[in-house]
Every structure is written in C-alpha cells, then in structure tokens.
Amino acid sequence: MTLHVLFTEDGTPGWIGDTPRAGSEPVEDLxxxxxxxxxxxxxxxxxxxxxxxxxxxxxxAEAEAAEAEYQAALQQRSEAVREALSIEADPQFFRWQRGEASREDWLEAVARVKARFPKPERL
Incomplete structure (x- = not known):
C-alpha cells in the first residue's frame, strides 16, 4: 500500500493521505x-x-490558574460562612430583635463564625 506523506522540517509526518498532495512523497509498505x-x-x-x-x-496561564483557584476558595468560604451564620448567628440576631439577647451577643456570634473561616489569600 502506498501512502503519501508531507514531512515537517524535522522529518515528522505532518500529513498522511492515500492521494498525492503538493509537496508530499510516496511511502511504500508503511x-x-x-x-x-x-x-x-x-x-x-x-x-x-x-x-x-x-x-x-x-x-x-499560571496567573489565570491562581486567580481561578482563589475565586473558587472565596466561593467555598462564602458558602461556608453563609451556612454557619444561618445556624449560629441568625438565631442570636432574632433573639436580639425580640429583646432576649444583646446586640453584642449577636456580633460575637458573627465574629466567631468569621474567625473560623478566614478569607483566602492571593498567592
């Protein structure tokens, strides 16, 4: 079987076909x-x-990858903070609104949550 090959400068077959093409060479039995x-x-x-x-x-590309990683970490942190605030700080907020707790109790709950989930740093 004869194939027609167009070689690159380093001898690598750049195009292989069964019909001739401008600049291609016939190659037998390969x-x-x-x-x-x-x-x-x-x-x-x-x-x-x-x-x-x-x-x-x-x-x-390295900068894009680092930025994407940073944005993903920010998103993950945001979701974790949102969930923790809804579980721990929101009840304190509503107690404060009803006069059952102080504003400082609520702010302390928020600070504890944010301390557990620090913002990621850019590398």
Missing part, C-alpha cells in the same frame, strides 16, 4: 500507525519519536 510513531532522519532512516514533553505553562 502503516499509518508506524508513521505516526516515527520520524525520518535527514539520511532517510526511520527513528521512533519520543514522548511529547508537555509545555511549561506561560506566566499568563
């Missing part, structure tokens, strides 16, 4: 799987391609 896993040297020898090294993230 399967697509082989071509995908190998490259051709300048001397025409086929060598296995190594694993692709992952690219290091750009500073912008």
């Amino acid at each position: 399967m697509i799987e082989f071509l995908a896993a190998h490259r051709r040297t300048a001397r025409g020898k086929w060598v296995a391609r190594g694993p692709v090294k992952p690219e290091a993230p750009t500073p912008e």
